[in-house]
Amino acid sequence: MEGKKTREEVEKINMIDTWLTKHRLIYVGATRHPFILSIRDGTVDLSSFKTWLGQDYIFVRAFVSFVASVLIKAWKESDDSAGDMEVLLGGMAALNDEVQWFKKEASKWGVQLSDIVPQKTNQEYCRFLESLMNSEVKYNVAITAFWAIEAVYQESFAHCLEEGTNTPLDLQETCQRWGNDGFGQYCHSLKQIVNRRLEKASDDEIKQAEVALLSVLEHEVDFWNMSCGGA
Numbered sequence: 001m002e003g004k005k006t007r008e009e010v011e012k013i014n015m016i017d018t019w020l021t022k023h024r025l026i027y028v029g030a031t032r033h034p035f036i037l038s039i040r041d042g043t044v045d046l047s048s049f050k051t052w053l054g055q056d057y058i059f060v061r062a063f064v065s066f067v068a069s070v071l072i073k074a075w076k077e078s079d080d081s082a083g084d085m086e087v088l089l090g091g092m093a094a095l096n097d098e099v100q101w102f103k104k105e106a107s108k109w110g111v112q113l114s115d116i117v118p119q120k121t122n123q124e125y126c127r128f129l130e131s132l133m134n135s136e137v138k139y140n141v142a143i144t145a146f147w148a149i150e151a152v153y154q155e156s157f158a159h160c161l162e163e164g165t166n167t168p169l170d171l172q173e174t175c176q177r178w179g180n181d182g183f184g185q186y187c188h189s190l191k192q193i194v195n196r197r198l199e200k201a202s203d204d205e206i207k208q209a210e211v212a213l214l215s216v217l218e219h220e221v222d223f224w225n226m227s228c229g230g231a
């Protein structure tokens with residue numbers, strides 16, 4: 001007969017929720033940032049929005065390469081990663097749309113994408129992504145970072161679409177891009193992959209994945225700050 005589960009075993013069943021409880025403050029800092037709250041209440045400074053738009057276009061291009069590297073790591077896993085690969089491939093397809101959307105949105109707002117110079121904060125975030133692309137970095141660690149990056153945008157922009165918000169009409173499409181139910185479902189699939197993988201991962205890998213999650217949250221906060229001119 002199986003004995004009672006230890007606290008560690010129970011925590012490992014849903015590692016992400018365990019971490020989100022443990023690191024609530026920084027998670028809320030990333031998903032309820034003043035920049036997002038200003039979109040939600042309609043007071044957003046449009047020059048900050050345009051800064052975000054141009055910088056994020058640069059980020060997304062680095063992000064595509066990162067996701068490709070996660071896909072390669074999934075493929076190299078010998079066990080049942082075929083389902084993971086389908087979810088990741090769907091993510092890449094969504095990123096293709098995302099890049100096209102940035103181009104269209106930039107022209108709508110008069111942002112010249114070819115003139116955008118990546119800011120230091122953006123460069124640091126892209127460098128962090130590059131560090132995760134190293135073949136030494138384990139799939140479990142990279143997929144945790146991937147989930148966190150997508151989840152921050154999903155939670156942030158979905159918050160701007162809730163009832164009773166004052167999100168300006170011409171920003172609602174931006175919020176829909178990441179706040180729609182389909183993107184929420186995709187983030188949920190990523191979360192399930194991470195939880196399933198981490199349940200069987202070694203303590204060392206779990207620690208590395210937690211560190212990667214915290215780094216993502218810090219970079220996301222810095223990215224919002226940069227958009228508001230604060231970095």
Ligand SMILES: Cc1ncc(CN)c(N)n1
Binds near residue numbers: 056063153
């Ligand atoms: C900085 C950042 N983080 C996340 C995402 C969502 N793909 C994004 N576009 N930019």
